[in-house]
Amino acid sequence: MQELSHFINGARVPGTSGRFADVFNPATGEVQARVPLAGRDEMDSAIAAAAEAQVKWGATNPQRRARVMMNVVALLNRDMDKLAEALSREHGKTLPDAKGDVQRGLEVIEFCIGAPHLLKGEYTDGAGPGIDMYSMRQALGVVAGITPFNFPAMIPLWKMGPALACGNAFILKPSERAPSVPLMLAEIFKEAGLPDGVLQVVNGDKDAVDSILENETVQAVGFVGSTPIAQYIYAKGCENGKRVQCFGGAKNHMIVMPDADMDQAANALVGAGYGAAGERCMAISVAVPVGEETADRLIEALVPRIEKLKVGPYTAGDDIDYGPVVTAAAKQNIHRLVQSGIDAGAELVVDGRDFSLQGYEDGFFVGPHLFDRVTPDMEIYRKEIFGPVLSTVRAGSYEEALGLAMDHEYGNGTAIFTRDGDAARDFASRINIGMVGINVPIPVPLAYHTFGGWKKSGFGDLNQHGPDSFRFYTRTKTVTARWPSGIKDGGEFNFKAMD
Numbered sequence: 001m002q003e004l005s006h007f008i009n010g011a012r013v014p015g016t017s018g019r020f021a022d023v024f025n026p027a028t029g030e031v032q033a034r035v036p037l038a039g040r041d042e043m044d045s046a047i048a049a050a051a052e053a054q055v056k057w058g059a060t061n062p063q064r065r066a067r068v069m070m071n072v073v074a075l076l077n078r079d080m081d082k083l084a085e086a087l088s089r090e091h092g093k094t095l096p097d098a099k100g101d102v103q104r105g106l107e108v109i110e111f112c113i114g115a116p117h118l119l120k121g122e123y124t125d126g127a128g129p130g131i132d133m134y135s136m137r138q139a140l141g142v143v144a145g146i147t148p149f150n151f152p153a154m155i156p157l158w159k160m161g162p163a164l165a166c167g168n169a170f171i172l173k174p175s176e177r178a179p180s181v182p183l184m185l186a187e188i189f190k191e192a193g194l195p196d197g198v199l200q201v202v203n204g205d206k207d208a209v210d211s212i213l214e215n216e217t218v219q220a221v222g223f224v225g226s227t228p229i230a231q232y233i234y235a236k237g238c239e240n241g242k243r244v245q246c247f248g249g250a251k252n253h254m255i256v257m258p259d260a261d262m263d264q265a266a267n268a269l270v271g272a273g274y275g276a277a278g279e280r281c282m283a284i285s286v287a288v289p290v291g292e293e294t295a296d297r298l299i300e301a302l303v304p305r306i307e308k309l310k311v312g313p314y315t316a317g318d319d320i321d322y323g324p325v326v327t328a329a330a331k332q333n334i335h336r337l338v339q340s341g342i343d344a345g346a347e348l349v350v351d352g353r354d355f356s357l358q359g360y361e362d363g364f365f366v367g368p369h370l371f372d373r374v375t376p377d378m379e380i381y382r383k384e385i386f387g388p389v390l391s392t393v394r395a396g397s398y399e400e401a402l403g404l405a406m407d408h409e410y411g412n413g414t415a416i417f418t419r420d421g422d423a424a425r426d427f428a429s430r431i432n433i434g435m436v437g438i439n440v441p442i443p444v445p446l447a448y449h450t451f452g453g454w455k456k457s458g459f460g461d462l463n464q465h466g467p468d469s470f471r472f473y474t475r476t477k478t479v480t481a482r483w484p485s486g487i488k489d490g491g492e493f494n495f496k497a498m499d
């Protein structure tokens with residue numbers, strides 16, 4: 001069995017704590033590798049080495065740092081297939097989806113090539129008599145990122161790209177469930193010219209995370225994962241005086257208005273609800289048709305599409321719609337929640353409970369489920385299921401549909417499907433959710449905008465990637481300068497003879 005490592009000071013190094021976690025191939029259910037779980041000593045020494053390496057990297061001019069990012073883009077493109085295969089093997093998502101995972105991270109590295117421009121400060125000429133004022137953005141020093149299993153390439157790249165382009169050293173603590181791609185990314189950055197020690201990948205679990213949160217050298221922590229852990233890290237990081245941004249779970253609603261193009265809405269819902277087995281923080285997990293007739297038409301359009309979904313391993317080819325979920329525990333949790341929906345009286349219109357794939361009986365596959373007549377008090381409505389389970393909540397009016405999404409504790413993404421510009425505009429303006437799609441089911445902003453949810457989906461005041469990421473990974477220093485009058489006053493104009 002393969003034994004994975006950390007990546008410290010420019011090389012793969014074995015773990016020394018003696019603790020490991022199993023890494024599964026979710027399609028077969030087999031343990032394919034084990035990953036070391038760092039202890040405090042390993043984390044502290046990786047951070048100390050990063051602090052030393054950061055001094056020179058932070059003093060490297062931003063254009064040179066940007067050139068490393070240019071090389072990273074080229075190498076990510078070169079290694080796209082290799083990265084996608086490693087990603088699918090540990091995560092289970094299809095190969096085209098795995099390439100999308102790498103691609104959406106790569107685009108943030110492309111954005112980071114603009115570092116010289118993004119790091120330009122502000123200047124006021126003549127703020128007072130003989131006084132100028134200027135602000136500069138400086139690196140924080142050593143910063144850290146703690147990332148989830150579901151985007152093993154994209155989210156680490158969202159964090160390491162801007163942090164490094166700003167001149168910081170970066171400690172990545174990836175998910176212990178999908179650690180191979182982050183290690184490959186570290187090798188790519190090294191090949192691209194990043195000095196050793198500036199990017200350290202330290203694998204681990206809660207111990208490693210707590211070591212980051214308690215280490216005084218670490219200036220900022222960016223987290224993506226489930227909401228309870230986001231809240232824990234936000235509270236603990238802030239208590240220890242760090243700058244912290246934490247992005248959590250989601251329950252994304254898609255409102256379907258009576259005038260929506262029903263084929264378009266149903267196609268969008270199937271892709272956004274079941275793609276990546278529903279293991280996306282921007283997955284649509286709640287469909288909200290407005291009016292009974294809309295609801296009936298929507299269910300009628302959805303059922304045949306869902307029944308046709310092809311579920312299988314990534315190795316079965318590109319026409320697979322989605323793969324297994326990440327672990328046996330995730331599968332059990334989804335089945336438990338489905339049962340709670342049935343017990344609470346929701347109508348299970350498509351039942352995926354008996355799904356089984358010949359030859360892959362031990363894989364963590366979950367068949368697609370569709371619930372109708374879900375109500376807001378049900379556990380399947382309140383909780384993030386993170387699986388291929390779509391719930392339908394019938395709303396009597398637009399206001400009721402809007403209110404449902406507004407009242408939910410999560411606020412990551414949402415969408416409205418309609419032909420009515422006024423309804424769409426009203427929705428985008430009033431909704432208390434961070435990312436909104438209008439006839440777009442998964443409105444993930446592009447690299448040069450920012451990504452972040454509201455309410456219990458996001459903690460902290462700056463979003464990921466885009467201009468916010470350059471603000472998060474730098475601090476502002478403002479200089480007020482006055483120079484005393486120089487030789488232009490009282491200068492000597494006569495040619496003097498030497499005494």
Ligand code: NAD
Binds near residue numbers: 206224250280453
């Ligand atoms: P998770 O919270 O279990 O793990 C995320 C990270 O936290 C991992 O690196 C893990 O090792 C660490 N961690 C886990 N338990 C910990 C503990 N007790 N103390 C300290 N650290 C701990 O999340 P996951 O299952 O890997 O990812 C799925 C979740 O992430 C979903 O809730 C999903 O919605 C969310 N997510 C959110 C976004 C977003 O941008 N809002 C993006 C992707 C995923």
